Amino acid sequence: MPLGSLINKLLRGEADEWCETDFGFYLESLTHGDKKELEQVLETVDEAIVNWKSLSFISHYEDKIKEWEEGKCSMDEVDELYFEEESWRKEGKRLLTAETLYAAISSKGFINDYHHDAMEKALDNNDVRYLKTDWENMVLAQIRSLRETICNMLGSVPTAVKNEQQKNNRPLKRIEDYPEVFGVDLCCELTGYAKHTIYKLTCANEIPCCRSGSNGRKLKFRRDEIKEWLTARKQETNEDFVKRMESQLAARFRK
Structure with missing residues (x-):
């Protein structure tokens, strides 16, 4: 089965x-254990997850209206957001509401009574973000399992690729050799991802980063945060997921 077909089946x-x-x-049959091919498969899987998330959005228009009423933003900003969200709708992106998310979660089945009650409460409170997180965890559980298997086959950190722009013309071999803060080029080298993948990950808040410069558009990455991101994204088992959900739901009801 081609990788693209498997990814589509997992996401559906x-x-x-x-x-x-x-x-x-x-x-193993797809890559024969070749590290570069596994890294390419990992990049393809990460792109698929980011692209899947980009197919839907939560409307912030009502929140922006409240900000305008409180004098926290201008009407131009309200209009800008309105037209942006309208363009997303015309592009075919799905507007996520509490009702649609609850229905999607319900169709997949609740984990237990705690889970059902928490989703009911989130629906009553119109807590779209909470429902969205739960829905994404359910839909992406299997493809994240595939991702974890790839990472296990690769080891903790993908092999760094050679950076032709490096001054001494020698690839960095250890994470400790990298500066504490670096830009996109070194982030690509350290993670093994292409630039367009890094940009997609930052846009989807999938990778830790910060922005510098007068306009706040210059991407910077902290070495320790990237190291933690690369090594600590362990895919939880179904048992771990159920335990985590029960703990979160119990804590939510205690509030």
Whole structure:
């Protein structure tokens, strides 16, 4: 099965029969254990996750109206957001509401009574962000399992690629060799991702970064944060997920 077909099946929830062992055999037959090919597969999977998230959005128009009424923004900013969200709708992006998210979660089935009650409460409170996080966790669970299998096959950190712009013309080999703060080029070298993938990840808040410069558009990355991002994104098991959800739901009801 081509990688693209498997990714589509995972995102549509049509590959429930696949497990970590199946992913391992599939990746071995696809890449024969070649590290560069595995890195390319990882990049493709990450792009698919980012692209999937970009297909929907939460409207912030009502929040912006409230800000205008409180004198915190101008009407031009309100209009700008309105036209931006309208353009997203015309592009075919899905507007996420509490009702649509609750229905999507309900169709997949609640984990337990705690989960059901929490989703009901979020719906009553119109807590779209909370529902969106839960929905994404459910939809992306399997493709994240595939991603974790790739990372396990690669090791903790992908091999750094050679940076032709490096002054001494020698690739950096250890994370400790990198500056504490660096730009996009070194981030690409350290992670093994192409620039356009890094930009997509930053836009989707999928990778830690900061912005510098007078206009706040110059991307910067902290070495320790990128190291933690590369090594600490462990995919939880179904049992871990249920335990985490029960803990979060119990804490939510105590508030």
